[in-house]
Amino acid sequence: MKGMVFTEFLDFVGESFGEDMVDDIIEVSALPSGGAYTSVGTYSHGEMVALCGALADRTQQPVGDLVRAFGERLSDTFARDFPDFFRRAGNLFDFLESIEAHIHIEVRKLYPDAELPRFVVEERTAARMVLLYTSPRKMGHLSEGLILGSARQFGVDVRVTLHALDVDEGMSTRFVVDLV
Ligand code: HEM
Structure with missing residues (x-):
């Protein structure tokens, strides 16, 4: 999955839930990339699934809504x-x-x-x-x-x-x- 999707996703999380939430979900997801995405890079789709799961967990909102x-x-x-x-x-x-x-x-x-x-x-x-x-x-x-x-x-x-x-x-x- 392209890095621009990840950078946009983390911007969305920061705007909606604050920068601490961004740090939290990156940490708890134990990502192979470490969460340092560049817009031109390519990363595993599994990282997006992990980040969305962690966000759903922490916000108590359904993944689909997020x-x-x-x-x-x-x-x-x-x-x-x-x-x-x-x-x-x-x-x-x-x-x-x-x-x-x-x-x-x-x-x-x-x-x-x-x-x-x-x-x-x-x-x-x-x-x-x-x-x-x-x-x-x-x-x-x-x-x-x-x-x-x-x-x-x-x-x-x-x-x-x-x-x-x-x-x-x-x-x-x-x-x-x-x-x-
Ligand atoms: C200007 C409009 C659009 C641009 C520039 C665009 C561009 C992209 C890019 C760059 C990706 C990422 C590919 C990757 O990560 O490898 C993507 C994926 C995707 N796009 Fe678009 N897209 C556009 C419009 C749309 C619209 C209107 C929809 C849905 C109605 C859509 C649905 C999706 C979905 C669901 C994915 C995720 C990959 C997947 O489901 O397999 N896109 N698109």
């Missing part, structure tokens, strides 16, 4: 650092459709070792989009937060419903995104 909140914040960073992806799409559903067809393809050019999920658009109408997320990393709640945060970037309100599915090649989540 990861969703992180995803919402991460979309602010994406909008700041990659404004063209948002501008090019023009509306939320075109943006979500462009993750698989354009955005993550560009991400792979930037970071050839990126570990990216699959996003298949299963259904699209004016008011609803159904997306199937598949990844061995099971970060459905990160996607949920990114969808909610992206909706905010486009100034629309959405209701996102998650349906977890078990499939052979990893965990899948079906997202039903309704404009409200």
